[in-house]
Amino acid sequence: MAQLSIVHAINQGLRRAMDSDSKILLMGEDIGKLGGVFRVTDGLQKDFGEERVIDSPLAESGIVGTAIGLALYGYRPVVEIQFDGFVFPAFDQIVVQLARMRYRSAGALTLPITIRMPYGGGIGSVEHHSESPEAYFAATPGLRVITCADSNDAYWMIQQAIASDDPVIFLEPKRRYWQKGEVNIEANMSDALNMYSAKVLTQGSDCTVIGYGPTVATCLQAARFAADDGVKLEVIDLRSLSPIDMSTLVESVNKTGRAVLVHEAPGTGGIGGELAARLSQACFYKLEAPVMRVTGYDVPYPPSRIEDDYLPDAERILDAVEKSMNY
Template sequence: MLITMAAALNLGLRHALEGDSKVLVMGQDVGRLGGVFRVTNDLQKDFGSNRVIDTPLAESGIIGTAFGMALRGYRPVCEIQFDGFVYPAFDQIVSQVAKIHYRTRGMVKAGLTIRIPYGGGIGAVEHHSESPEAYFAHTAGLRVLSPSTPSDAYTMIRQVIELDDPVVFLEPKRLYWGKGLVDLRADPDLQLNSARVVTPGFDVTIVAYGASVATAVTAATLAAQEGRSVEVIDIRSISPIDFATIETSVRKTGRLIIVHEAPVSFGVGAEIAAHVAHHCFHQLLAPVHRVGGHDIPYPPARLEAHQLPDPDRILDAVDQIFIKN
């Protein structure tokens, strides 16, 4: 079936609600409106307001309530309406949700999924185009994932809801309307922690996630026209990271570029670069390069094209990595 990522997520949520009466969906405008991006469209109509719950505009209250329900055996799926709205709930997530398993020596689990539309590229106003993944990836006890295709979105959302771990599920909002093939008949058997080799290559490895994967693939296609073979890896899971797949690729290519929308400093790319430098030092033919957002607050919509990594910036990094060979 050829559907959008928003529709794939909707179907994944629908199947989770059908399969387990303990699954709940909650958040601002997720019910009658169907969510700002219509990811929860018609779910309240079909499953009722006791299972698809419109909440007040109070992110700390949404997560705190869901956390309490998770402790009682429910599996809440919370929607934070926009990425920049998650910060009022930050204390609940990193101080309570992430720590309960460790604090109770494994006796208490919290199967809680926190869906967050994130990233730029839609011309939104302030506080609507953040990339908060590094904050959560830094916190022990949280899984952090981001799909890049409708197929992965459909499979991953079904799988994370079944986990006993708390999950921050980051949905690239500029991919909501992009279409892709989704096999609704297949059981979800994707390994959540496994990276995906999107395009094979042997000259340079590009690692990306979320919306940056498509940008990296475009850059790889353009680089091929210049005679350079680029391997693109979609890590899918930001925490934990499938370093084994990255290492295998870098040992083959000898070069690594990491791409993400978030600012470069102290980001996910820095962790990947440090790991590869430590474990693949003797195979590296050039320094690791990072291409990301600038170290500024996310700019107004008219300027966001200068903030977001594009194929030209990635190709510049490819050129530099060969010059420094």
């Protein structure tokens, strides 16, 4: 066991993956000498060289597009997009090319590319540094979209993403980057929880609360407050947004009869809507209340001085729980 921050856990995960497979390349802006703006790749260029840890020109479409070419040649690129808000020049390459290559080539072409991206707000930064673009990717067939909320998952899920033959969007909760946690670095990848599985974090009988990435810690905080009032929340870390592990969610919601879904991204067109539809269908006769959503509002990410009013907090989650309980 090791105590690692999420940043350090991803760094160690990348290191272990690169040690085990010489076809793995890292690409991105400032990932080499600087070690990335969040230092996720710190020290990797020094140890693996400039040919495997590639400082790219400042062109996101170029990074993803050339990663596709490198993957066609047999490499396994791990791409860093510096900030969530900077991914859109590469959107065409990701959605139009990367996502559908296997399908259009009838399985002949495989693109085992991982796209790492810090996402979400709460860091007091200027615009385009706090976005939650996950729904665009989750709505794109051919892409896998996963996100970690703790150090152990950060360490293992990045390795699983790299090992996958599907293109994976790996979303890193930037405001939790420095959150520390235990990492079982002695384990084998086969022992780690599948990256497409949801994870029940607290057992509870009253209401299921489902979050992912940066909101998981908020959900756990809400669960602690609720416990003080004798309300037992079952908190689930969704972990994978595509595919969605319905069996874990359905089992929980069938037990509690209630579900509250939490994410930072705007509600409209978000992951919460997808979950709500599926849970309503799967758990219709067990539900005691409509599925509730606690999300960012349907506005562009606001100036940072009011971001705390935008981001879902424990109070808003508890309000939704209360509404569900009193329905």
